[in-house]
Every structure is written in C-alpha cells, then in structure tokens.
Amino acid sequence: MQEGHNARRFKNLYADKYDVLVPDIFWDYMSVKVLTMQWVNGDKLNEEEAIEKQGLKVLDLVNTSIQYSLRQLLEYGFFHAGPHPGNLLATSEGKIAFLDFGMISETPEEARFAIIGYVVQMVNRDYEAMARDYYALDSLSVDVSPTVPALCNFFDDAFTLTVSELNFKTLVEGLGVVLYQYPFNGES
Secondary structure: OHHHHHHHHHHHHOOOOOOEEOOOEOHHHOOOOOOOEOOOOOEEOOOHHHHHHOOOOHHHHHHHHHHHHHHHHHHHOEEEOOOOHHHEEEOOOOOEEEOOOOOEEEOOHHHHHHHHHHHHHHHHOOHHHHHHHHHHOOOEOOOOOOHHHHHHHHHHHHOOOOOOOOOHHHHHHHHHHHHHOOOEOOOO
16 A cells, blocks of 8 residues: 555656656555556666667666656655666656656655765765765764775775766765774764
C-alpha cells in the first residue's frame, strides 16, 4: 500500500512534465500484498539498440533521467532510490517511465541545501569550505584542518577519471573511505 502511495505522490510531482511517465495505480485491484498498476511498454535504458531503432537517442534519455533524479533529490526532496535499468524505461514517445516505487526516500530541506553547497564547493575545489561544512553539521568532532588535504587528494584524483570510470557510487564510496579516517561524534 505504501508503494502505491509513493507512486501517487511521484505521479503528482510529475503531472506537468511531458517527458516523464508514471503509471497509474489501480486501487480497486490492490491488496496489502498486491500492487496493481498501469502496464508500460518500453525498453530498459541499457537496451541501446532497441531504443535507437525507435529513433530515440539513448544519451538524451539518460540526460533526462539524470536531470529528474537531481530534481527529485534537490528540489522535491522525494526521490526514487532504485533508479536502475529495470525501473526506468524509454517509451516509444521518448518519455522516461519510472517504475517500482518501493524504494523511495525523502531529503529534508536543510540536507538539500547542504548537498547543493557541497556540490558547488566540489566544482570550485574549495576543500577547506567542504571541511568547514562537515564541522558545521557537527559531523566531525576533531580539528578539520587534516581533512582538507584528504578531500583535496580524493577529489583531485576523482577529477582525473574518465566519464565511464566515474559514477555517483564511486564518488560516494571513495568519499566514505576518506571520511572514515577521521573520528566522528559517537564513535570516540
């Protein structure tokens, strides 16, 4: 039932978007164990050949899905937490169809602003500001000055990777390794 409510909320957020499709939920045919939703014809985003046969460009669809994923996370604060190829389809009309709303998460407004600030600092390579932000969020219980060179080394290395080598998961995991080197509140 929660998945159905998530899908409804998601659909309402995207009601005015021409390039996104969120299937309807058929509440009269649902139970606590069965979710019934509109069937969506489409190709998984990793099925490049099938997508291109429809006259669509995979890169355009990927860019659209990235744009909406960022909007979900940073603007709406309500995001699809499982955007893998099985949950994202390209329709013949060129829309991105989101499926499977069981893994949805919310981002509080203050966290959204912190993420935006952090991305700006990362782009500007302002590692000192990044370290200060960790301190301001009360994440670190130590002097942040040793954190600055570690962040600098991590991101300078990350920025040398090619697009195919760099992805969000790689960044998050690598950043986690860097930050794990420093004591956090509650772990001392």
